[in-house]
Amino acid sequence: MCGITGWVDYERDLTAEREAALAMTRTMSFRGPDDEGLWTDPHVALGHRRLAVIDVAGGVQPMSEGPATIVYSGETYNFRELRRDLEAHGHRFRTRSDTEVVLQAYLRWGPNLVDRLNGMFAFAIWDRRTEELLLARDRMGIKPLYYAPTPHGVLFGSEPKAILANPMFTARIDDEGLCEVLTMVKTPGHAVFSGMREVEPGHTVRVSREGRTDRTYWSLTAREHTDDIPATVRHVRELLDDIVERQLISDVPLCTLLSGGLDSSALTALADQALGPESVRSFAVDFVDETGGFIPDELRDTSDTPYVHDVAKHVGSLHNDVVLSTAQLASSRVMDRVLRARDLPGLGDMDSSLFLLFEEIRRHSTVALSGESADEVFGGYRWFHDPAAVNADTFPWAGTSFSNGRDLLDTDLVARAAKYQSQRYHEALDEVPYLPGVSAYERRMREICYLHLTRMVRVLLDRKDRLSMAVGLEVRVPYCDHRLVEYVFNTPWSYKTYDGREKSLLRGAVADALPESVVQRVKSPYPATQNASYEEAIRKQLGDVLADSSAPIQPYLNTEAVRDALRHPVGNSSLQRDRIALERAVTLNDWLAAYRPAHV
Template identity: 60%
Template sequence: MCGIAGWIDFERNLMEERATAEKMTRTMRDRGPDDEGLWLSPHAALGHRRLSIIDLEGGRQPMVAEENGQPVAVLVYTGEVYNFRELRAELASLGHPFRTHSDTEVVLRAYLQWGASFAERFNGMFAFALWDVREHKLLLVRDRMGIKPLYYAPTPHGVLFGSEPKAILANPLIRAEVDDDGLRELLLFCKTPGHAVYRGMREVRPGHILTVTREGARERAYWKLESRPHTDDLKTTVRTVRELLEDIVARQLISDVPLCTLLSGGLDSSAITALAQRALLAQGAGPVRSFAVDFVNNERDFKPDAFRGTPDGPFVADVVRHIVSEHTDIVLSPHQLMDPEARAAVLGARDLPISMGDMDTSMYLLFRAIRQHSTVALSGESADEVFGGYSWFHDPQAIEMPTFPWMSTSSRHIGSRTRALAPELLARLRLDEYIQDRYQEALAEVPRLEGETGLERRMREVFYLHLTRWLQILLDRKDRMSMATGLEVRVPFCDHRLVEYLFNVPWSMKTFDGREKSLLRAATADVLPRSVVERRKSPYPSTQDPEYGRFLRHQLAALLMDEHAPVRPMLDPAQTRALVVGDGEDGNQPARASAEQVLMLNSWLVRYDVRRVSSAPPGEGVLGAGAVSRRP
């Protein structure tokens, strides 16, 4: 796992731009703490920061393929191709020489053999840039599910690119500007594919290749979800899910550095941990190492709600006893969650004020603690989107609403994140209209199955919306929090073979036992303790310690006292003061979300020197005339 950055310019001599190219590359040092490389030519600069996972000595980048002593292709790559050994054997049989044992060289040689169709052969999570020296052509490629990020910004004579926006913002050709659509994306929990928030910047869509030449850029899909009839009976379907999961987990255990699993005591992470334990023991390795997050005094503070019916701790303990993993609990205090340096690290990892509050900070702290023991972790992320685990999947009212199901009561969803914002700003942004426009765009993409009607037709839409609009939020969060600590997190449930198979399983079969994630439960029940098999869905934990809510109110009060705080023109003073007063809202999640949004927005405006937040004529933007953020 690594970070990449680069610059293509067909008019400028980039041999003279080493300092800028190095600056772009070094913004990726947290993603790649082990090594740095830069390759320069007159029209291409490719930078790489490496986190060494496979072939620690031979996998250095940028990697260059040569013919007759001359470079023909150069690659900077982040991620893992899990079937690289099979591909390596095939390419070797076709006459390709190999100098290393890395998957990076397999990707490079695959391009030389199969051209732009090479991406279709990879099983993995990846984002990479390949410069074809002979044709003066750049390929930016992103994995099918969008597990690894890849951003770009067109310029008058080429393109800038990087694993994160900060790499592009390090180049003087682009500034941190955000227009109205960017603000809308920030405020709504719905990620529009390709949208990068910063004006002039884009994100390569999952399953797409962007090709850049002197003539311009074009993007094409090499993979997309397809609808087809499901012909397997229930028994065969359950067996196929189990066989796929065993193969996926075994592949994703490949590593030349210490590896572990993330364990919450829920069905998803417990299944991955149990299957990893079985695979490691079968290899004569193991036991698997597992890590869980918890909070000081969580047993005292925990109160069941509509989403979290039970704390994680007892179920984690059941799994550890059942499979006999080597386990560590990472227990966090309110003071750690409130630590200014940790909160600043979260913003620096995100590059944007898109926040899940203490859940982001706790995830960052969890990954930082894990990194002291392991470099790779397997996660249960995305099982809910693939198998149908969220409560709203099973709420007829939410399913029938003509919007994204997780926004089934749109005003409640928007209100929790925009409560403190100025009415004139909200009136200008027309968030309800924006949601509906994005919803209709997404519906138009859904691959239909001839003859499918009623609930089955609607549930196909629901799964498509989650896999393409909701899951991206969670994958992006996990990637940023993990890579900010130099930890590679793998997501077995995002294997495209499993996603393709389950996308076409009828809803009636996915819920055959009347519960959520019926197929996953049936496929893994034999390796799990009964308590976990019977446990209801519980999301990633959030602290319920009232001290954390008081901290947010104190921070918000200090912000309101700062006349120069750049976020102030965006706020409704009365609503913001109400959040400060609190009135017993220290444990109220919507109130906390509003406070977190305001604090994160202000920190972002200051830190990133956002010069303009407007789609209006200069001086008439949503911040008010002349209201731009400036570093103090």
């Protein structure tokens, strides 16, 4: 996995800037706890922090071969096939690592090597022949990669904090960046901080003395779907079997994240089958409950735990429940670690619990398989099936409790954020690829799927990457395999709901591997604590912010709305929505206090 960073400057000798480059590299020590490397040449410095997963002894970076040097983060799942192909062309290898395969592939195919890769990756290659830097990112944006142009080159890193550590860059935010923070949308290329960009998923960026060139090597396209429903279900299963088998490759302990939902249960069952006699290890999150049991709310009809245990028993996994308390979820240590991991305001207890889950998993495993993105790929969220949400002139998840609460912020700021969100929504619609001759409803559902796959899933992927890598855990996301994404995106919506339910294709493909309770379970989002003591803790934190006239969020608050919210009895909620608004205000203040971005 790892963290990468670098600095290119065509007007200065960067061999004299090792300390600054090393400081950038060390911002990502949690991403790569196993090793550190720095390589410099007159106009480039490349830094690497390593989490050793494949070829623990041999995959040290930065890695050089002939005129090229690479720093690489992620996994290339087809590296064995590529290695055989390269060997047939006369290439010879010194290690068993996928990093060396990517480097040799560059020497064979140049920047077009990305077309041949199947995986989650972000990497940088410096070519001494041309003095050019190639930045590349995987198709779905699983692995992050940011860059900031400078007058004579570029700064880059797996996370913004690497760029922020360089004295040439100052943390600034404009109105657009602030609005980006307040929307549950990740605008392609946007990095929130002024002057910083994100390498877009499915893109490469080449940096030379002449400037930068951005190339799209992959995007969702419209293709005619010719398989009938039974053949489609079979092909989805074939793809999943192949994907899971590939993503089980590891030289270190591996596990699955198990929520008891269809997505994670399917991966756990398929992983167990692929491992043969070896039992898969699984982990689930739960919460200490002091109120007497689970209470259905506006998002969740059922508790995860009974379904988790059904799956663990059914497949015979080595299962662990990670049970969390309010003291853990609201602790200053955890909230600060989450903030520093994300470089942005977070999602309250849903971030804290995920971080704590990953922290506990890391004591046992270095790699985990996650069901993230299945809802976006197969159409799992409730609003996919809500005509009002589908037909609204905005992102279908906007206005739900899943989106970030803004009710406590300044009304003018909220209005600007709403306008910004509308602008981004219509930009996204302009990108959607269509097939001729389809019904208006099928056309609209293609739009809804596209919005989720290009705007929403990237928020969740970034969250999962940052919080897992903050504890040195590599999380793999099989449902983001581009072959599966392309295939399912182009199936008619009527196929995706052929049994009258959500995620019909996935359910049909994996039903034989799961207990009936999970096959029939209705979609439930990632869990959140229902313990009233957690809301009390967040209210106290927000009360302290309100009382502090120097708190950086003060100019952005609707003070009367905050006072009114704090007067309400604990748990008197429109529940999840109200608490998200409280958490949002607290985490936004924490972020402004920690990063101190100048408002420009």
